[in-house]
Amino acid sequence: MPSRAIPQLFLRRDCQVSLAPLRALRYSVRTQCPFTVAEKGEAVTMGLVERYVERERWRRRLQLEMAPAQDPEPLVRFGRSALPRARGGRRRWLAGLGVIAALAAERADATTLHVVQPGETLSQIATRYGVSVPDLARANELSNPDRILVGAVLRIPASLLVSERVHRVRPGERLTSIAQRYGVSVESIRQANRLPDPDRILVGQMLVIPSVPETAMDTSASSSARRYVVQPGDTLSALAVRFGVPLSTLVKANGITDPDRLLAGQTLVIPRRELGAGVLLAGVPAYRQSLPLSCESAAVSMVTAYWGKPVSEWVFIENLPSHPNPHRGFRGNMSGTFGGTDDYGVYAEPFIPILERYGFRAQAVYARGDVSVLREELSLGRPVVVWMTNLASVQPRLIGEADGERFILVPQEHAFVVYGYDEERVYVVDPGDGQYRSFGWEDFLRSWGYFDGMLLRILPAPWG
Structure with a gap:
C-alpha cells in the first residue's frame, strides 16, 4: 500500500x-x-x-x-514581641500536629517531649537532658541513633532524667574537687564516665555524677545536711535516735503529718547541726542558665539536683506556660533581652505543678521581711530559690495589670539559690554565670524585699 x-x-x-x-x-x-x-x-x-x-x-x-504559600499574620500577645513568621509554614504545621498527638498519647509517668531542631544530634539532646545516648535511643525505638529528623518528637522519660546528675567541668577543677562537692568517690565518677585517666579532664567536659549510695551514708555528726532512703522496718523514732536528731525536728524538716506512717523508699532529709550563728549547706551544685532569661528554671533545677533527683532546666523551659502575669506563667520571651519588664521572667507558683509531676512537693512562700523564715529553711537542710534583682541592684517597684489582676514588676529581676548564711552575709548560687557568691544582709534584704520575700520551697515527695 x-x-x-x-x-x-x-x-x-x-x-x-x-x-x-x-x-x-x-x-x-x-x-x-x-x-x-x-x-x-x-x-x-x-x-x-x-x-x-x-x-x-x-x-x-x-x-x-x-509560588510561595501566603501565611497569615501571626497573633500579637501581650508582653511578647511579634516575631516574623519564617517560610515552611506547612511543614511546621504538620510538625505541630505531631507534637499535639504525642502530648495526647503521653502516659501519666511524667514524660518530657523534645522537638528536634535543625542541626541537633542525639548526643547533644542527651547531654542537654543529662541522659545517655543508648537510653534515649531505646526509649524512642531509634534503630540508627545517628539519623534523626528535624521536627521529630522525642520522649525523655522521667525515669532517665532523675537517675543521674551532670556536671560541666570549669577551669581549675579536678576530679577530686568535683567528687568532694557531690559527696561521691573519684572512682565512681571515673567508672560512670569511662575515664582512662582520672587526672586528665577537659574544661567544658560533661561528667555524669552517680547517685550516692544511701546505705553508705555517714551517720556521724556532720556540718552538712544528709538524706536517707527509708528501708523496710524503719520507724521515725528509731531514725531520730540513729542520727541524733530530735524527733520533732525530723518531723518538721520533712513535713510529716503522721510520724507513725513511713513508706519504704521514701527520702528523708536529716537536718544538720548548726555551727555557731550560721548555716552552710554542702552539695548544692552550680549551673549556668541556658537562655538569657531562664535563671528561674536553672535555679529550680539546681535544687532538684541537691536532693539527688535532678530535673533538667529544659524540662521547665519547655513546660512553663506563657502569661503576662508572672505569677501564672512566663512573661515575655525567654530568649529576649535581660533587664526590662516586657521580656521578664516567671515567679514561684507556675513551677509547682511541674515539680509535682517529677516527684517533688513545692510551695511558694512570702516572708515579707521575716528573716526567720529563710533561716529556718536552711537550718533544716533545705536550700531555697529566692527572687531578687541582679547583683542586688537598686531598682523601682512597678505595677503590672493583666486580666483584672495587679502584680509587682521589678527591672533586672533575677533568681538565686540560697544555700547558707552567717552573721554578716548570705551565700547564694547565681545561675547567671554559674558562680557561688554572697551578699551582705542589708543588700540582700532590700533586694529580696522588692518581691515581698518570695521563695520557693522544694522537697522530695514521699511518693517520688
Whole structure:
C-alpha cells in the first residue's frame, strides 16, 4: 500500500495559541485553535504544535509549584514581641500536629517531649537532658541513633532524667574537687564516665555524677545536711535516735503529718547541726542558665539536683506556660533581652505543678521581711530559690495589670539559690554565670524585699 502524504498545516495570522488554565489543557489542541489546512507556505506539523503546548503546560505547572504559600499574620500577645513568621509554614504545621498527638498519647509517668531542631544530634539532646545516648535511643525505638529528623518528637522519660546528675567541668577543677562537692568517690565518677585517666579532664567536659549510695551514708555528726532512703522496718523514732536528731525536728524538716506512717523508699532529709550563728549547706551544685532569661528554671533545677533527683532546666523551659502575669506563667520571651519588664521572667507558683509531676512537693512562700523564715529553711537542710534583682541592684517597684489582676514588676529581676548564711552575709548560687557568691544582709534584704520575700520551697515527695 503506498504511503499517504502527511498533510501540511500552517497557522492563520489571526490565530493565537491559548494559555488557558491547566485543567483546560486536557482537551485537544484542535478545540482550542482550529488550523487552516494548506499545501504551501511556511508550515509546521501538528507534532511541533503539540510539543509547544506541552512545554507551556510544563512551564505553567512549574510556576505554580514554585509560588510561595501566603501565611497569615501571626497573633500579637501581650508582653511578647511579634516575631516574623519564617517560610515552611506547612511543614511546621504538620510538625505541630505531631507534637499535639504525642502530648495526647503521653502516659501519666511524667514524660518530657523534645522537638528536634535543625542541626541537633542525639548526643547533644542527651547531654542537654543529662541522659545517655543508648537510653534515649531505646526509649524512642531509634534503630540508627545517628539519623534523626528535624521536627521529630522525642520522649525523655522521667525515669532517665532523675537517675543521674551532670556536671560541666570549669577551669581549675579536678576530679577530686568535683567528687568532694557531690559527696561521691573519684572512682565512681571515673567508672560512670569511662575515664582512662582520672587526672586528665577537659574544661567544658560533661561528667555524669552517680547517685550516692544511701546505705553508705555517714551517720556521724556532720556540718552538712544528709538524706536517707527509708528501708523496710524503719520507724521515725528509731531514725531520730540513729542520727541524733530530735524527733520533732525530723518531723518538721520533712513535713510529716503522721510520724507513725513511713513508706519504704521514701527520702528523708536529716537536718544538720548548726555551727555557731550560721548555716552552710554542702552539695548544692552550680549551673549556668541556658537562655538569657531562664535563671528561674536553672535555679529550680539546681535544687532538684541537691536532693539527688535532678530535673533538667529544659524540662521547665519547655513546660512553663506563657502569661503576662508572672505569677501564672512566663512573661515575655525567654530568649529576649535581660533587664526590662516586657521580656521578664516567671515567679514561684507556675513551677509547682511541674515539680509535682517529677516527684517533688513545692510551695511558694512570702516572708515579707521575716528573716526567720529563710533561716529556718536552711537550718533544716533545705536550700531555697529566692527572687531578687541582679547583683542586688537598686531598682523601682512597678505595677503590672493583666486580666483584672495587679502584680509587682521589678527591672533586672533575677533568681538565686540560697544555700547558707552567717552573721554578716548570705551565700547564694547565681545561675547567671554559674558562680557561688554572697551578699551582705542589708543588700540582700532590700533586694529580696522588692518581691515581698518570695521563695520557693522544694522537697522530695514521699511518693517520688
